[in-house]
Amino acid sequence: xxxTRVTVIDIAKAAGVSKSTVSLVLQGSSLVHEGTRSKVSAVxxxxxxxxxxxxxxxxxxxxxxxxxxxxVNDLTNSFFAELAVGVDMVxxxxxxxxxxxxxxxxxxxxxxxxxxxxxxxxxxxxVSPARATDAADFKPLVAAGxxxxxxxxxxxxxxxxxxxxxNQAGMxxxxxxxxxxxxxxxxxxxxxxxxxxxxxxxxxxxxxVEAAGLDYHEDLVVSSAPSRAGGVEAIGKAIALSRRPTAxxxxxxxxxxxxxxxxxxxxxxxxxxxxxxxxxxxxxAQAAVPALTTVSVDPQGIGRRGAQMLLKQINAGxxxxxxxxxxVRLVVxxxxxxxxxxxxxxxxxxxxxxGR
Amino acid sequence: xxxTRVTVIDIAKAAGVSKSTVSLVLQGSSLVHEGTRSKVSAVxxxxxxxxxxxxxxxxxxxxxxxxxxxxVNDLTNSFFAELAVGVDMVxxxxxxxxxxxxxxxxxxxxxxxxxxxxxxxxxxxxVSPARATDAADFKPLVAAGxxxxxxxxxxxxxxxxxxxxxNQAGMxxxxxxxxxxxxxxxxxxxxxxxxxxxxxxxxxxxxxVEAAGLDYHEDLVVSSAPSRAGGVEAIGKAIALSRRPTAxxxxxxxxxxxxxxxxxxxxxxxxxxxxxxxxxxxxxAQAAVPALTTVSVDPQGIGRRGAQMLLKQINAGxxxxxxxxxxVRLVVxxxxxxxxxxxxxxxxxxxxxxGR
DNA sequence: ATAAATATTTGGAACGTTCCAATTTTGTCA
DNA sequence: TGACAAAATTGGAACGTTCCAAATATTTAT
Numbered sequence: 153x154x155x156t157r158v159t160v161i162d163i164a165k166a167a168g169v170s171k172s173t174v175s176l177v178l179q180g181s182s183l184v185h186e187g188t189r190s191k192v193s194a195v196x197x198x199x200x201x202x203x204x205x206x207x208x209x210x211x212x213x214x215x216x217x218x219x220x221x222x223x224v225n226d227l228t229n230s231f232f233a234e235l236a237v238g239v240d241m242v243x244x245x246x247x248x249x250x251x252x253x254x255x256x257x258x259x260x261x262x263x264x265x266x267x268x269x270x271x272x273x274x275x276x277x278x279v280s281p282a283r284a285t286d287a288a289d290f291k292p293l294v295a296a297g298x299x300x301x302x303x304x305x306x307x308x309x310x311x312x313x314x315x316x317x318x319n320q321a322g323m324x325x326x327x328x329x330x331x332x333x334x335x336x337x338x339x340x341x342x343x344x345x346x347x348x349x350x351x352x353x354x355x356x357x358x359x360x361v362e363a364a365g366l367d368y369h370e371d372l373v374v375s376s377a378p379s380r381a382g383g384v385e386a387i388g389k390a391i392a393l394s395r396r397p398t399a400x401x402x403x404x405x406x407x408x409x410x411x412x413x414x415x416x417x418x419x420x421x422x423x424x425x426x427x428x429x430x431x432x433x434x435x436x437a438q439a440a441v442p443a444l445t446t447v448s449v450d451p452q453g454i455g456r457r458g459a460q461m462l463l464k465q466i467n468a469g470x471x472x473x474x475x476x477x478x479x480v481r482l483v484v485x486x487x488x489x490x491x492x493x494x495x496x497x498x499x500x501x502x503x504x505x506x507g508r
Numbered sequence: 509x510x511x512t513r514v515t516v517i518d519i520a521k522a523a524g525v526s527k528s529t530v531s532l533v534l535q536g537s538s539l540v541h542e543g544t545r546s547k548v549s550a551v552x553x554x555x556x557x558x559x560x561x562x563x564x565x566x567x568x569x570x571x572x573x574x575x576x577x578x579x580v581n582d583l584t585n586s587f588f589a590e591l592a593v594g595v596d597m598v599x600x601x602x603x604x605x606x607x608x609x610x611x612x613x614x615x616x617x618x619x620x621x622x623x624x625x626x627x628x629x630x631x632x633x634x635v636s637p638a639r640a641t642d643a644a645d646f647k648p649l650v651a652a653g654x655x656x657x658x659x660x661x662x663x664x665x666x667x668x669x670x671x672x673x674x675n676q677a678g679m680x681x682x683x684x685x686x687x688x689x690x691x692x693x694x695x696x697x698x699x700x701x702x703x704x705x706x707x708x709x710x711x712x713x714x715x716x717v718e719a720a721g722l723d724y725h726e727d728l729v730v731s732s733a734p735s736r737a738g739g740v741e742a743i744g745k746a747i748a749l750s751r752r753p754t755a756x757x758x759x760x761x762x763x764x765x766x767x768x769x770x771x772x773x774x775x776x777x778x779x780x781x782x783x784x785x786x787x788x789x790x791x792x793a794q795a796a797v798p799a800l801t802t803v804s805v806d807p808q809g810i811g812r813r814g815a816q817m818l819l820k821q822i823n824a825g826x827x828x829x830x831x832x833x834x835x836v837r838l839v840v841x842x843x844x845x846x847x848x849x850x851x852x853x854x855x856x857x858x859x860x861x862x863g864r
Numbered sequence: 865a866t867a868a869a870t871a872t873t874t875g876g877a878a879c880g881t882t883c884c885a886a887t888t889t890t891g892t893c894a
Numbered sequence: 895t896g897a898c899a900a901a902a903t904t905g906g907a908a909c910g911t912t913c914c915a916a917a918t919a920t921t922t923a924t
Contacts, residue, residue: 159880170904175882185902200648203627206562206573207880210909217562219628227596228791233589240583240610244617249624252608254596261600268605271559272575292556380795409795416797435584436792441772515910526874531912541872563910566879 158201167195178203209273218248220462221269223262223279225305227254230435231451232280235303238455239278246463248275255282263289270298276462278455280304283347299465303458304451306348306475313465315458315476319352319431320359322447322480326401326429327360329445329482333490335399335427339372341386341411343403350375350403353431357401369395378403383410384417391418399427399488405434405446412440412487428487442486449480514557523551534559565629574604576818577625579618579635581661583610586791587807588636591659594811595634602819604631611638619645626654632818634811636660639703655821659814660807662704662831669821671814671832675708675787676715678803678836682757682785683716685801685838689846691755691783695728697742697767699759706731706759709787713757725751734759739766740773747774755783755844761790761802768796768843784843799841810834 160178164171169188176184177192184192195201209217222239224232236252243250251274253265262282266289269277276299279290287310290300294312302314330338340357343350354373361368374389376382383402387410390397402408408430412422422428423442430437433448457478465472484490516534520527525544532540533548540548551557565573578595580588592608599606607630609621618638622645625633632655635646643666646656650668658670686694696713699706710729717724730745732738739758743766746753758764764786768778778784779798786793789804813834821828840846 157880161880171881172883172904172906173902176903179882183902188902202623202652204566204629204880205627206629207566207909208882210560210563210566210880210911211882212909227589227593228586230584230586230589233583233586236608237583237610237612244609244621249607249609249621249628251605252592253600253605254593256593265600265605267558271561272605273560273562296558413795413797441769441797513910517910527911528874528876528913529872532873535912539872544872560910563879564912566881566910567912568879 157204158199159204160201162199163192163195163201166199167192217273217275219269219272219274220248220250220459220466221266221274221277221279222250222252223255223265223269223277223281224252225255225257225262225280225282227252231432232304234435234451235280235455235458238452238457239459240455241452242456242459242463248463257282259283259285266290266293270296274298276466277301278303278458278462281307297469299462301458301462301465303454304349308348311473313461313472313474313476315454315461315478317449317454318477318480319349320356322431322449322482323353323356323401324360324363325482326431326445326447327357328364329484329490330399330401330427330429330488331360331364331366333399333427333488335397336366337372337395337397337399338366339374339390339397339400341374341390341400341402342376342382342407343378345375353403360401371395372397375403376407378407380406380410380413383407383412384414385410387411387414399429401429402431405430405432405437405444408444408446408487409436409440412442412444422487423489427489429482430487433483437483438485440487445485445488445490446483447480448483449478454478513560514555515560516557518555519548519551519557522555523548573629573631575625575628575630576604576606576815576822577622577630577633577635578606578608579611579621579625579633579637580608581611581613581618581636581638583608587788588660590791590807591636591811591814594808594813595815596811597808598812598815598819604819613638615639615641622646622649626652630654632822633657634659634814634818637663653825655818657814657818657821659810660705664704667829669817669828669830669832671810671817671834673805673810674833674836675705676712678787678805678838679709679712679757680716680719681838682787682801682803683713684720685840685846686755686757686783686785686844687716687720687722689755689783689844692722693728693751693753693755694722695730695746695753695756697730697746697756697758698732698738698763699734701731709759716757727751728753732763734763736762736766736769739763739768740770741766743767743770753782755785757785758787761786761788761793761800764800764802764843765792765796768798768800778843779845783845785838786843789839793839794841796843798843801841801844801846802839804837804839805834 160171160174164174174192177189220243226232240250251269255262259282278301280303287307290310293300300312302312306314306316358368374386376386408428411428415422415426420426430444430446433446437444437446516527516530520530530548533545576599582588596606607625611618615638634657636659643663649656656668658668662670662672714724730742732742764784767784771778771782776782786800786802789802793800793802
């Protein structure tokens, strides 16, 4: 179809200079004479030259490929889509492009995409690991000097940087808020017990309960799939308890929505008859009826921050494993029964302190 | 950090063969002796060899880079996230990786990312163009023999393949359905009039109205931002009309949700007091209260199909511009007032014919 | 056992760029 | 104007792969 690619040599020939000079122009070197530079640039535009990064980083062996890999476990979940957008923002403005792949929680797929990305010479990787990812899986990458930043879910034994939200503090503040509203029996609903995130959030719940001077009862913890359906299931069990709770903090917003569904089905009004608090502050939380009180984690911010961290490591050449726990804030809306004074307004937000 | 990259020559040396043989093994050629192949593979594993695609497609000049670019206008919108997932699926199983970027409706950003992708040697591009994209923007790509598939929004003058959903038929079936329920005054709410998608959907509305033997009245068409807020606004105007409508088809689901909000605010129950139909069938449509009757477009399917089309063109080498209009189906739930018999069940679905 | 056929292996020469050391051009100062 | 410094330019030699044509090893058929 097309003739032959326009190369730096064609430009050189047409502009009457050497290929070295053209190369210098390409990298904006201050060595070239202003006149030469503009002539060469003009010729490039004229001939429709397109830079061949493949060839370039073949020569400059290694580090500077201008590609970062981004791997998420579920792009369908808007939480992760937002995260990817955040990464894209900073990565793009640094002149990098992102290789984005979705693993759909498949560990094999994750291995494949990471391998593929490596073949393509990524100079760094941001990953929200699939469930049950082996910490050793990223060993070869870091051994090869490719910085890795793990986000959202942390990998216990891996010596890589990570950035997670402050699950514990978030859940604790949610519980405190409910206790402040007078609730004595607060349940923890949803989530699979075998994940690090679950453990963190549950620990936060427990601290909150104890900080409020209430007793921690195991039967008030009802696990389930971290989905809307799981929420329906969990509230069903919770309602049936002899010590029936009057409020619940949920593993995430999806569960919280399910809980609201379940309450509706029993002719109970979330907010009025039973207080519900979510976690994540997904985009729909604000617009739901009733608007969901939830812990906001700003996935896009995590993405941006993770990308910054990664770029820093890429530029430094040295990958010093660093862990950041990002602040999180409780957004009070209607579903907890506290927002009734100003319905449908933007929720007032309670900034909470962050750990390190 | 790392010593020096392991290359095909290192493998050759260690396995006691020539680099050519190693290369042959790499591409799974049938020319190499079985014994040799396994020995070489073993050495590769042992030394931790990673293939350098950059070098590879430098040599095999051009077409086969195993990268496809994906550009969407709003990854935050779960519709496009789903689309990207669909693309990823087929692209990945064909041994390609996807370069995904988000333009956020910025035409400049779109230009940048496309240029960047080109420098990286993508062998094809799938794009959901930002608003007001110039059809000529992709001219250079196709001139260079890089297949381009436009999805979701079509570019009028561009000679590229495209795959859009059957907006017209979808809207028509929605109107017919409402008319069948006895509605005489059906409004068309939301959307910006300057887009191709709007035109298509409005045309479908008009055909539907006329096919049902009703009159088309311009005042029943109320445009607004294609968002939840826009929906609230639009229903406000519609309710105030002298010939007050009893039902509405909406530009998309977001608008439909806004319309429901607006109805609630006026103590009207969507489904019972006023029929509402959306468009897109976003993930929340099913779980909303009342569940939204809407036209389902399966973004993931579009992504998969677009990817298949692109791969076909990549393999064919020849890019024959082809246009596909994908079928769409009306999913009847509660918000139109017809689903009351089986509340909260999965909506029955009405498959409608597709154009070409 | 030997020629012919087939199976397997192999050195270069690309691909398009950057880097280096060396060269040429231009400018400055006495 | 000559000598020297500074500025600008320039030919190779890489980088890690694939391709090609040619060489070598193994079979097969006579």
